[in-house]
């Protein structure tokens with residue numbers, strides 16, 4: 001095991017043609033508009049849905065294991081002050097919607113099946129994290145913790161296949177943060193699923209009183225043909241085929257709706273992992289009583305909020321209480337994305353509600 005990285009290709013220094021060429025992908029050159037801009041001319045950009053949007057993805061490819069609902073319950077507060085975290089790179093076929101699969105690159109805990117998003121980590125302000133990335137994949141990968149205040153050049157470099165790297169850091173700032181692979185093109189590595197959420201609880205437990213807690217991560221997905229990696233051309237255009245919560249389109253509907261109770265405090269750790277779309281998280285029929293965007297500080301508290309605006313990478317804590325029995329859809333209020341799968345339900349009584357909302 002290496003402490004830090006002694007051999008790396010620093011982010012930004014890896015030629016796109018390397019791993020992408022090995023995967024049969026085109027290098028990411030500019031489009032006609034970019035070329036025209038460079039030449040000082042103007043070309044109208046085509047914002048219509050490209051032909052590929054309706055292409056036949058081919059017959060379904062069965063994933064390694066059938067899709068099971070991604071647990072939306074947040075892990076409990078940590079009880080230890082030192083966390084040894086080991087991630088392996090996991091390349092697996094994942095189901096992202098009915099009969100729709102893509103090859104994912106994820107991080108997983110050794111011995112556990114790989115999932116996307118990667119595991120939700122939860123620590124407390126002041127805790128020490130001893131982290132190891134074991135690259136069991138076939139390409140270079142890396143780790144970037146947004147919750148850490150450490151040197152990018154010393155710790156976040158690429159790890160070669162078959163190697164591992166370790167570094168330690170202290171979680172000094174409470175909040176909801178992203179972690180992700182940073183190997184170029186980051187657009188592809190994050191788009192492939194190499195991201196996750198780390199919750200850093202404040203030391204002062206009174207800031208987050210008891211509640212039913214969920215962790216929900218929004219991502220935009222650009223699958224290629226069934227069983228293949230992302231469509232890089234669509235990634236470059238920012239034109240996702242699906243926008244999902246916790247990895248699967250319209251996942252928390254029907255019998256998988258998330259159960260809550262009338263009158264109880266509900267807390268949702270929300271993250272927008274992107275890689276490119278903004279998130280407008282909204283719960284229909286509820287107002288957020290308390291909102292902490294990014295770091296958790298008393299002065300950062302908002303009361304009475306309808307929609308949470310998260311740029312790619314941002315996280316937040318929202319809390320609400322429902323006053324009537326029933327179901328309460330949660331959506332991205334960017335309805336372009338809602339229509340692509342960013343939809344789910346909280347329910348007090350298991351009402352069956354159509355996924356269309």
Ligand SMILES: [Cu+2]
Nearest residue numbers: 141181189194
């Ligand atoms: Cu990666």
